[in-house]
Amino acid sequence: MSAATLRTKGLAKVYRTGAVEVTALRGVDFEAREGEFIVMLGPSGSGKSTFLNIVGGLDQATSGEAWFQEHNLTTMDERGLTLYRRDHVGFVFQFYNLVPSLTARENVSLVTEIARNPMKPEEALSLVGLEQRMDHFPAQLSGGEQQRVAIARAIAKRPEVLLCDEPTGALDSRTGVKVLEALLLVNRELRATTLVITHNAAIREVADRVVSFGDGRILSVSVNAERKPASAISW
Amino acid sequence: MxxxxxxxxxxxxxxxxxxxxxxxxxxxxxxxxxxxxxxxxxxxxxxxxxxxxxxxxxxxATLTRAPKILADEIGRIPGVSAVDVRIQKTALLDLPDMVEPASASIVSLPDVQPQRLNILYLRSGRLPVAGDEREAVISEPFAKAHGFDLGSTFQAILNGRKRSLHVVGIALSPEFIYALGPWDIMPDDRRFGIVWMSEKTLAAAYDLTGAFSSVALKLLPYASEGAVIEQLDTLLNRYGGLGAIGRKDQxxxxxxxxxxxxxxxxxxxxxxxxxxxxxxxxxxxxxxxxxxxxxxxxxxxxxxxxxxxxxxxxxxxxxxxxxxxxxxxxxxxxxxxxxxxxxxxxxxxxxxxxxxxxxxxxxxxxxxxxxxxxxxxxxxxxxxxxxxxxxxxxPPAPTQYRQFLVTLYRALGRISQTVTMVVRHLSHGWIRTASSVLGIALAGAILVGSLWSFDSVDFMIDVTFHQADRQDATVSFTQEEPYAALYEVARLPGVLRAEPYRSVAVKLRHGHVERRAAVTGKPPGTDLSRVLDQHFTPVRLPESGIVLSDMLARILDTQVGDLIEVELLEKNRRVVEIPVTAIIQGYLGLMSFMDIDALNRLVREGTVISGVHMIFDEEQRVPLLQELKQIPAASFVALQRISLQKFRETLAQNILVMITVYVSLAVIIVFGVIYNFARISLSEQGREIASLRVLGFTRTEASSILLAEIFLIVALAQPLGWLIGSGLAYMMVKGFESELYRVPLVLEPRVFAESSLIVMGAALVAALIVRRRIDRLDLVEVLKTRE
Structure with missing residues (x-):
């Protein structure tokens, strides 16, 4: 059994806007090991994105603890979190968030220029099957291709943690499967702990574990005895 | 609604x-x-x-002396609607509240009928009683400067005789809206005033009974000023007329x-x-x-x-x-x-x-x-x-970027992706980039186009008062005095050095161009009042020939070696041809110079002088000025150091106001351009900047994208601003150029540096305000929404 890469204990988050308080997380205990591929399911507002943002260093918890390896994220300041993101975390979002004025290669270079031990941008793009499209601008790529550039950009730093928020949300089934294949491949190759948020229950079958969120808590965790390859699923 | x-x-x-x-x-x-x-x-x-x-x-027109009967003849010149003949002189004043001598333009008021022209605007009091030797009306600014009121008295030297004058009226005149004393560079109401007195009194004082020394004409509408001036000059020739002028030369x-x-x-x-x-x-x-x-x-x-x-x-x-x-x-x-x-x-x-x-x-x-x-x-x-x-x-079609100058780009080697983002974003929205650059350049141009003038004035002062006219004071005589007057002045307490000069009113002619001017005669190799060539080196006046200031040479269209016609407006009114031997630097008025002996030979009057330049020992200032006030032969004592000091004080007051105004104007532009540019850029790239933050860029690194864009725009605008600003300065120099004065175009590197610093400072403040918004970007919110 490999060591825990991510670990949370009693993680809670309350958003305050004026007089209104919204509780997004109500004490989440969670652990993810190195190389694990975890799918997180749950309805809108169930707290999964908030959870992902806190363990990704984008947001701060109201109470409880979040640990990356032996680092306590909940005590880090803004600068510490920035360095954590820079060195250890890769993000993939629903809307790709590529820089439109940079080509695929340059978008990846954006990260490799500042990371400590990056792979070459070309290598990252090959991993997601885009070696032929490296000098295209985002506007010249399809949605699936753009998302794969985003994945290449996320993994080029060889992150220990790969966090994906609805990575296939904006894509059709066929393209979505390709993106999923890319994610599984880098998870296997780089052994990055991968957390994937999705509304799409079909994706659960490719994961090691499936975590279901509801009302700011983890409702259930199920382990897949047998993982299906991405090509075997569709929606 | x-x-x-x-x-x-x-x-x-x-x-x-x-x-x-x-x-x-x-x-x-x-x-x-x-x-x-x-x-x-x-x-x-x-x-x-x-x-x-x-x-x-x-x-x-001014003249030596003409009988009053001539006024009728002047009135018959076609186009003349009214004639006013009078006595006008310059005289030294001895004022109780001032150590230094002051001067006044003394103007006669008709005794019988009311004034026909240049009618006084009486602020208080009344006009002098005809023939009263003591009563005078004084100009309001002069009265204010000395706290004079009706009933005040002061001393004046009229034609060598000291009199006590009694203020009976305080007035303004359309003739002296801007009252500049001889040798002065700006009005000094303490040291120069206007005194109006009864014609009878002045005629007696200056031995001009039944005569006049100054004439003013009102013309009929559509009359030709040039034609009237020509006929008036012809009439006044015999009476020592110094050449009539129109309003534009008043x-x-x-x-x-x-x-x-x-x-x-x-x-x-x-x-x-x-x-x-x-x-x-x-x-x-x-x-x-x-x-x-x-x-x-x-x-x-x-x-x-x-x-x-x-x-x-x-x-x-x-x-x-x-x-x-x-x-x-x-x-x-x-x-x-x-x-x-x-x-x-x-x-x-x-x-x-x-x-x-x-x-x-x-x-x-x-x-x-x-x-x-x-x-x-x-x-x-x-x-x-x-x-x-x-x-x-x-949704709009996605923005198409181009990989421009790919080869050059690759050749430059490793260029950071953030720089690439900046360059592509700026070049993609090139209209906005160009208009922002132009906007900032115009702000810089306003600064260069206004700040240059201070250096230029300094330069003019340096050339005029530290290199050319280096004297502390100049005594002008009422009329020519023998050379002995020089030694009298030189003997006064504290005078360290004295130099004579001679001034003769002339008309200079070349081809069909003609100008009224004064030829100044100076001894060869003077040390106080010097003539400088166009490279600011002192010129030794040649034994024969005339030296012209560049402006005068340009007007007359002459070069060194040309013969010009010199018509003496004084004494024998000879017309002679003299070669131009040099062209020299001059910012104030139309200047021409000759060797003093050559000039005296030309006038055929023997060795006489019109005045004396001097420097004096500062320790002896008070006794010297006391003596200067009493010189009967003097009509005016110019104190160049005091004038200069007064000029600088006024300038310093106005400079602060002017700088504040121009800097505010420039800052408003810079702020408007940069703030809007940055807000728009942030609105377009907020998502990208947020992405960079998620990818692990620090706040400084992420906001440097926007700051780099602003930096590039401001940097590109600088040389353009300098260029446009220099153009504005050149246009102003050309625009202000007149026969009265000329401003040299002096563009010190300091002006460019200061302008750029002000522009950059304002840009930085605007950029930092927008940067605060970057720091507050809600990363999660931005990334979750589609643009």
Whole structure:
């Protein structure tokens, strides 16, 4: 059994806007090991994105603890979190968030220029099957291709943690499967702990574990005895 | 209020910082317009009214002495409607409250009939009783400077005889709105005043009974001034006429004209700069707003709003900004106008001068501001009108970037991706980039185009007072004195060195061009008052031949070696041809020089001098000045050091005001351009910058993208600003150039550096304000939404 890469204990988050308080997380205990591929399911507002943002260093918890390896994220300041993101975390979002004025290669270079031990941008793009499209601008790529550039950009730093928020949300089934294949491949190759948020229950079958969120808590965790390859699923 | 009007109001409130930044640029345009046009109109209207009411003459002449009967003959010159003959002299004053001597222009008032021309505006008291030897009316600024009131007395040396004068009236005259003493560079009301006395008294004092020494003419409308002057000169030739002049050469009128010219230049140059920048800002801001509201526009059209209604909505939006800008500008213009008028009243003495603005000027200010806004909005609004609703409601096509200059780029080796982002973003929105660069360049140009003048004045002072005329004081004699007068002056207490000069009024002619001027004779190798060549090296005056200042040489179209005709206006009125032997540097007036002996030979009068330049021991200043006040032969004592000091003090007062105004104007532009540019850039790239933060870029690294864009724009604008500013300075030099004075174009590197520092400082502040927004970017929120 490999060591825990991510670990949370009693993680809670309350958003305050004026007089209104919204509780997004109500004490989440969670652990993810190195190389694990975890799918997180749950309805809108169930707290999964908030959870992902806190363990990704984008947001701060109201109470409880979040640990990356032996680092306590909940005590880090803004600068510490920035360095954590820079060195250890890769993000993939629903809307790709590529820089439109940079080509695929340059978008990846954006990260490799500042990371400590990056792979070459070309290598990252090959991993997601885009070696032929490296000098295209985002506007010249399809949605699936753009998302794969985003994945290449996320993994080029060889992150220990790969966090994906609805990575296939904006894509059709066929393209979505390709993106999923890319994610599984880098998870296997780089052994990055991968957390994937999705509304799409079909994706659960490719994961090691499936975590279901509801009302700011983890409702259930199920382990897949047998993982299906991405090509075997569709929606 | 309709729904669209409500949207307009809320848009204005939501975008208030950007709208205000644009409105302020417009306000600066409106303010400079109100100020320039308003001050010009106030000054020229007041002058016209004053001239008309007090019958300011059209032609002036001075002469040695002519019988009064000649006045009838002058009146018969075709085109002359009124003649006023009088006695006019310059005299030394001994004032109780001043160590240094003062001088006055002494002017006679007719004893029998009232004044026909240049009628006094009596502030208080009355005119002198005919023949009363003591009664005098004095000019109001002079009275104020000394605290004189009706009943005050002071001493004057009239034709070598000291008299005590008694103030019976205080007045202003259209002839002396700007009263500049001989040798002075700006009016000094303490040291120079106007004294009016009974004609009978002055005739007795100056031995001019039944005669006059000065004449003023009023012309009929449509009379030819040139023809009248020519005939008047012919008549006065026999009486030592020094050549008649029209209004344009009359000192007071000419200086007012120069000021009016400057105001006109200001209202032609500054407001258009601001309005152009405002149009650019409106264009870039509205284009962005429309891009963001694309879907709303589609929706409005889909629910039945016409193309015109939607287009008009955006025109109303920019017009509202323009009206706010014009309102601020008008208020600022009126306020500044009041200040300028107060400043004017220090130099120009009118019975009244109020900053008054024609309602049409307000309309002009609002109109031009709104027009600039509408022109700026035109292209963007046309896009809105043409956009079909179905297309508008779909997201816009993604921005297409190009890999420009790929080879060059690769050749440069590793270039950071953030730099690539900056370069591509700037070059993609090149219209916005170019207009921002131009906007900032214009701000720099305003600074270069105004700050240069201070160095230029310093340079002129240095050349004129430290290199050419290095004397501490100059004594001018009432008439020519034998050489012995030099030694008398040299013997006064504290005089360290004295040099004589001779001055003769002449007409210089070359081809068919003719100018009135004075030839100054100096001994060879003078050390105090020197003649400098065009490289500022002292020139030794040749034993024969004449030396001309560059301006005079240009007017006469002569070169070294040409023969010019010199007509002596004094004494024997000979006309001789003299070769031009050198062309020299001169900023003030039209100057010509000869060797003093050569000049005296020309006049055939023997060795005489017109005055003495000197330097004195500062320790002995008080006793020396006491002595100078008493010199019977002197008509005027110029104290160059004091004049210079007074000039510098006035300059220092005004410089602060001017710098504040020009720096504020430039800062308003820089702020308007950079703030809007940065907000738009952030609106376009907020998502990308947030992405960078997620990828692990620090706040500084992420915001450096925007700061680098601003830096590039500001940097690119600098040389352009310097160039345009130098062009403005050159235009001003050419615009101000007159026969009265000329300003050298001196552009010190310091001016460019200061302008750039001010521009960069303002840009930095604007950029930092926008940077705070980057620091506050909600990463999660930005990334979760589709643009």
């Amino acid at each position: 309709s729904a669209l009007q409500r949207k307009l109001m809320r848009d204005l409130i939501r975008l208030w910082p950007q709208a205000l930044a644009i409105a302020l640029v417009m306000a600066a345009g409106a303010a400079t317009l109100i100020l320039g046009v308003g001050a010009h109109a106030s000054l020229s209207d007041t002058r016209s009214a004053y001239y008309e009411r007090n019958r300011f003459a059209d032609v002036f 000192t007071s009128h000419a200086f007012l004209d120069a000021e009016l010219k400057q105001l006109e230049a200001m209202s032609r140059i500054l407001p258009p700069i601001f309005l152009v920048v405002a149009a650019f800002l409106v264009n870039m801001t509205l284009t962005r707003l429309i891009t963001l509201e694309r879907e709303q526009i589609g929706l409005l059209k889909a629910v039945g709003y016409g193309n015109m209604a939607v287009g008009l909505h955006y025109l109303q939006f920019v017009s509202a900004i323009a009206v706010i800008g014009a309102a601020i500008g008008i208020a600022a213009g009126i306020w500044l106008g009041g200040g300028l008028t107060r400043m004017y009243s220090d130099f120009f003495h009118f019975p009244f001068l109020v900053f008054r603005i024609d309602p049409a000027t307000y309309l002009l200010a609002v109109g031009t501001t709104v027009i600039s806004a509408v022109l700026g909005a035109w292209q963007a609004v046309r896009g809105v009108v043409r956009l079909p609703p179905a297309v508008a409601m779909t």
